[in-house]
Amino acid sequence: MMPFVPLLVILPLGAAFCAVAMAQVNWLRRLTAPLAMAVVLANLVISAMLLGAGDIRFFVGGWGPESARGIEIVCDGLSKLMAVTINLVALVAFVFAVPYMRRFTKVWLFDSLLLLMVGAMNGVVLAGDLFNLFVFLEIAAIASYALVAFGCEAEELEAAFKYMVLGTVGSAFILLGVTVIYAITGQLNMAMVHSLLGKVGPGGPAVLLAAALLLSGLALKAAMVPFHAWLPDAHPSAPAPISAMLSGVLIKASGVYAMARIVFNVFGASDHLAAILMAMGTLSMLIGVLLAVGQWDIKRLLAYHSISQMGYVVLAIGAAAQVASRPSPDMALAGLCLFGGLFHLFNHAMFKSLLFLSSGAIEQQTGTRELKKMGGLARRMKVTSFCCRVGALSIAGVPPFNGFFSKLIIIIALVLAGHEVLAALAVFVALVTLISFIKVQRYALEGAAADAHAANAVEAPVLMQTAMVVLAVICIVSGLAIVPLREHVLGPAADALLGAGRLLSTGGAP
Amino acid sequence: MSEGMTPIVKNTARLISGFIAVFGIYIALTGHISPGGGFAGGVILAAAAVLIVLAFGRSTAERIFTPSQCHLWDAAGAGLFLVVAMLGYFSGGFFVNFIAHISKGQVGKLFSGGTILVSNLCILIKVAAGLAGAFLALSAFRRQGVDAADIVVEGGQKA
Amino acid sequence: MGMEYLVLMLLGVMLAAVLIAVETDDLLSSVIAIGAAGFALSVIFLLLGAPDLAITQVVVEAISLVLLIRLIVTRRDTTGETETPRDALRTALVMLAGGVLICGAYFALAGGQGKGTIPPFGQPVLAHKAGDAVPPGVAADYLARSAEQTGAANVVMAVILDYRAYDTLGEATIIFVAILGAYAVLRRLGRRRDTRESDQ
Amino acid sequence: MSTGIYILALAVLLAGLYAMVAKKNIVKIIVGLLAIDYALNLMLVLVGYREVVRAGCRESGLPPILAEGQTPAQLAAMAVDPLPQAMVLTSIVIGLGLTALMVAMGIRLYERYGTFDTNRIRRLRG
Secondary structure: OHHHOOHHHHHHHHHHHHHHHHOOOHHHHHHHHHHHHHHHHHHHHHHHHHHHOOOEEEEHHHOOOOOOOOOEEEEOHHHHHHHHHHHHHHHHHHHHHHHHHHHEOOHHHHHHHHHHHHHHHHHHHHEOEHHHHHHHHHHHHHHHHHHHOOOOOHHHHHHHHHHHHHHHHHHHHHHHHHHHHHHHHOOOEHHHHHHHHHHHOOOOHHHHHHHHHHHHHHHHHHOOHHHOOOHHHHHHHOOHHHHHHHHHHHHHHHHHHHHHHHHHHHHOOOHHHHHHHHHHHHHHHHHHHHHHHOOOEHHHHHHHHHHHHHHHHHHHHHHHHHHHOOOOOOHHHHHHHHHHHHHHHHHHHHHHHHHHHHHHHHHHHHOOOEHHHOOOHHHHOHHHHHHHHHHHHHHHOOOOOHHHHHHHHHHHHHHHOOOHHHHHHHHHHHHHHHHHHHHHHHHHHOOOOOOHHHHOOOOOOHHHHHHHHHHHHHHHHHHHOHHHHHHHHHHHHHHHHHHHHHHHHHOOOO | OOOOOOHHHHHHHHHHHHHHHHHHHHHHHOOOOOOOOHHHHHHHHHHHHHHHHHHHOHHHHHHHOOHHHHHHHHHHHHHHHHHHHHHHHHHOOOOOOHHHHHOOOOOOOOOOOOHHHHHHHHHHHHHHHHHHHHHHHHHOOOOHHHHHHHHHHHHHHHO | OHHHHHHHHHHHHHHHHHHHHHHOOOHHHHHHHHHHHHHHHHHHHHHOOOHHHHHHHHHHHHHHHHHHHHHHHOOOOOOOOOOOHHHHHHHHHHHHHHHHHHHHHHHHHOOOOOOOOOOOOOOOOOOOOOOOOOOOOHHHHHHHHHHHHHOOOEHHHHHHHHHOHHHHHHHHHHHHHHHHHHHHHOOOOOEOHHHHHHHO | OHHHHHHHHHHHHHHHHHHHHHOOEHHHHHHHHHHHHHHHHHHHHHHHOOEEEEOOEEEEOEOOEOOOOOOHHHHHHHEOOHHHHHHHHHHHHHHHHHHHHHHHHHHHHHHHHOOOEOOOOOOOOO
16 A cells, blocks of 8 residues: 555646646647546545555655655555545545536636645645645645636635735734744654654743744644634635635644644643633634524625634634643543544535535526525425535535534533533534524525526536435434544544643653 | 847847857756756756847747747656656666666766666756746746736626 | 844844834835845854855746836836725734734743753753753754765755755745646636537 | 844744734735745754854854865764755745646736735635
8 A cells, every 4th residue: 555655646646737838739639638537536536545454654755764764655544535535525625526616717727726625635734744744735725726716706816815825924923833843853854853842842942932933833734713804815715626625624634633733742732822712713713603594695604614614623722722631641531633624624625615516506597696595495496405405404514414413512622621611612512503504504505586697597417416306315424434534544543633732741741 | 129138138049048058058967976956957057048038039039949838848857856866766776876787887987877877867857948948937927017917807797 | 242232133134034024115226125034044044053044045046036126017016005994903903813922932931941842042952961951952962863764965955955854845846736726827828618619 | 142043043933923814915925924934944954053162263164065175083073064055945846846837836826816805806705
């Protein structure tokens, strides 16, 4: 299995280079989308096969483990979970994009930019080296800036520019944090840095400075609440498959994943970091949902819900860090928190992509994003409305769907960890989410058509339906298959984070 | 002709651009033994192209290098770099400096450092073509009149 | 020793140039001032033993200046800056963040050899002495063994294109993706007109 | 003294941050991006800089390039850190790419709105 790991990054990057070259030849230009789909499918197969293999450490350039001279690619449980999520959503987005992107010019640019973004996100989740992580974060970010502006309309350019300014500030903080870490330890390899930070004293001022810089930079990328201003503009402005990718995986891979990796595997879970994560998570959860309730633009509403739902994940991860940093940590409880958080992360990738794709289908068929102008779509767009309903029920946490289980686990874990108030807040947010999505159902799918466009809407093309149905099925199945998922995917992912935490709590902590 | 700058600038550019290009290639070729490297060389080579675009105007420059060619070379350079990296797969890893495993050459001479020389050349091609193409695309948006006409059409349709 | 003062002086020049660039009203002066800061930076690189970076910084600076001047030269922005209450809030926020950052950096730097601080200027982890908590790091290895392991005399190139070539793949991809993005943004029309008309 | 160098570099960073977040002109924002980039690159190089004691007096470290007649051991004892320089090279490239993309967006925004002032470029609510 080992030689296949770097292919997750190389294949999309190489395919993107090929796609650009192919697009310069007339008869090859149409083949970029099939090439992209084939490559992402291959990636999905590889990452699914990796699930069965153990943890893999791959040293690029053949420089062995003894000195960390080269760059290390780490493929542990968490990386595998993220890789499967990324490639699954990317494949669905590519399939959806074939009919959807017909309206746009130069689709080959879209294909190669999206391929580069997918490759870069795979690189992020496989990185075992801090600077390498930063480089791939930056590729994914730059590709997403360009993709948000892909329509070249005034609002899209404005949103992309705003996104780009804040994203660049975030990257600057991350690079400064990496600089400080390198200055203290002289290493960039995450495992090496972790053991050396234990030696120089984890509570030292420089270590705290580095942690603050890295966390605030990554929080900007993850759109946690004090830093969330760009998200509600950027995500709705992008074309629908890109909105699905951005909300579905980019904020997770380059925000939440990197945050969890750095808190647990580089600095080691500690009380301050856990408190920061929990505060950010709670604030995002509450403020995101409260801002979402008043929205009438369907894509903006979904974008605000992304902030709120990512708040759940960060809150759960923070609670896990808090439990793991206690004097006598209850690792089973920390594992439960992480299990809930990571399960919600996976579920959110599925249902939020589904919702963005169905909103894209609705926008294309009715020509509007305003909820008030829609209406009665359930009769005219049966498949799309079915999928939209599945997504809405999942995100609202209605029992048989996956969102219910992950929220339930997070709430139980919070209660067990002694945070009853936060658990109550989480329940409250779930209720508000439900209300907000009842509004979507009421105005978009039920009732009478508000104007001629909505009245004349027809069902979306077959490929778009296929993409949405695949995600809807996953939403239903993953809710029911929770036990095997925990066994094979989510359990190893939580262990990957807690493994290092356990080392720290028995070994080097002061 | 109105396009481009004055004849003085054009003649100077004609004289100098070749030297700039050669210097860029030199910087890239000797990257592994002296300061420089593929990226700096590529930017210098692109500077020669930028000089041509600025001095002679966009349409004259497009007779020498078209945007399509720039894309092609850009992708080819990046692809070749990846191919060099992938060749290492046969000697047991990714990005292995397989040439240096066979023969390192004499340190400080041109043919040393294995794949470093080849990679520098790939990056030179990639960066030069990419930046030259980007500058061509940017200079298409020079005149305000054209841009303004576009707004009216677009805005009219949007409203 | 004198070099430290030279660097400090050049840094002062750089800071002044950046402040002028940020605060001046004329956009062309602003761009030229930031260019001056960039060239001062390349001299600092040269003084600090980084000739590779000095060369790259000079040429990149030249290209970025051409790009920026291309942006402003035919586009006159006659409107003055409009001030809103939000701007004052943002300025205050930046000042606050800056104060926190400077304080944090001061504490992270102070204490010299203390535990968990950044090593003082001129004595990085690389210049390890016996008894330090942290071993000399990966860089010592690169310096001592790159000629033998890669055959390249320029250690920076050996690091970039051999030890850490995977990063360089990322670097090449970054410039590729940025240029591709610029192309995407610069398309005259993002959406096809015919389909849009038939939609409406 | 040595702290002063770091603090000055951070001051450049803050000036850039101020321009990026609080300034209302697209050109000023790009200028701020460049300034942030300079400061970050400078921080990295400062972190890798090293003074050596030769014949009793302190001298600046050598560039990490093996010159004629030098042995790798001498280099290891006296050269500055090559790894931050490699990182800076990547960071410079990132800065150039971001600048190119921002200039492209600035041109399009000017074309759509007829101004560089972001207070007038405000159709979105957030």
